[in-house]
Amino acid sequence: MKTALTIAGSDSSGxxxxxxxxxxxxxxxxxxxxxxxxxxxxNTRGVQQAFILDADLLEAQIRSVFDDIRPDAVKIGMAGNSDSIKVMTRLLKEYQAENIVIDPVMVATSGAKLFNNEDADIYYHELFPLATVITPNISEAEQIQNTQINTSEDMLEVAKAMAERFKTGVLVKGGHLKDEAAIDVLAYEGEIYWYESQRIDNPNTHGTGCTLSSAIAANLAKGFDLPTSIDKAKQYLTGAIAAQLDLGRGSGPLDHGYHLR
Structure with a gap:
């Protein structure tokens, strides 16, 4: 069985x-x-409290995994702070980790920025270049590139600019664009790939970014190339949204095991 490691924050609501x-x-x-x-x-209504773990404990966790069951892919979500980012960067280089997918969680559910300028600089210039692909949504891509995205053409230009800036694949997710189909664009190794999926009427989309990036990592772990891994991941995500799970009093979670029923 292929293996994957997620380095991210814990969500008590699952x-x-x-x-x-x-x-x-x-x-x-x-x-x-x-x-x-x-x-x-x-929970489905927001984040009530958060605590960033000590960087030494994060390092111990990552080493415990790599020293015993080496992951075939690594997904990185909520990074923590600059100390955490430095630990991740150092260890991913030391262990020569492969198939790294970064979902750049830049803003908390409350709307507050998670990083100060120093944290962001380390995040962008030390961790991002290690990635196989970065998967920002519209607002994250706008923040990273300090620009506005209003159309699919804007998405394309930002994806290309980020791919050149960080020397990695960039998937800009356009699910929040108004009056357009649910489209994403990948800039990767000088090529452009467009992905269009069914726009599903479902207000329960908590965790979609985490789910898509993890599904991409899973498919990379299994040996698929990046464009194929994204295509398979989007098919899985579409099914998880279309299952119309309805839990909680806010934006509820997806049905990750929809295909088991």
Whole structure:
């Protein structure tokens, strides 16, 4: 069985973070492991409290995984802070990790920025270049590139600019664009790939970014190339949204195991 490691925050409600990642790994036939960067008290209505774990403990978790069950892919979600980012960068280089997918969680559910300028600089210039692919949504891509995205053409230009800036694949997710189909664009090794999926009327989309990035990592672990891994991941995500699970009083979680029924 292929293996994957998620380095991310814990979501007590199970809809996002490492909980969503591990469910997604299992649903995509990959053995999942985790290294927790932060513990959050959250539910479908928002984040009530969060605590970033000590960087030494994060390092111990990552080493424990790599020294015993080496992951075939690594997904990185909520990074924590600059100390956490430095640890991740150093260890991923030391262990020569492959198939790294970074879901750049830049803003908390409350709307507050998670990083100060120093944290962001380290995040962008030390961690991003190690990635096989970065998967920002519209707002994250706008923040990273300090620009506005209003159309699919804007998405394309930002994806190309980020791919050149960080020397890695960039998937800009356009699900929040108004008056357009649900489209994403990948800039990768000088090529452009467009992905269009059914826009599903479902307000329960908590954890979609975590789920998509983890599904991409799972497919990379299984040996698929990046464009194919994204295509398969999007098919899985579409099914998880279309299952219309309805839990909680806010934006509820996806049905990660929809295909089991």
């Amino acid at each position: 809809g996002a973070g490492i909980q969503a990642d591990l469910k997604t790994f299992l649903a995509n036939d990959v053995y999942g492991m985790s290294a927790i960067t932060a513990i959050t008290a959250q």
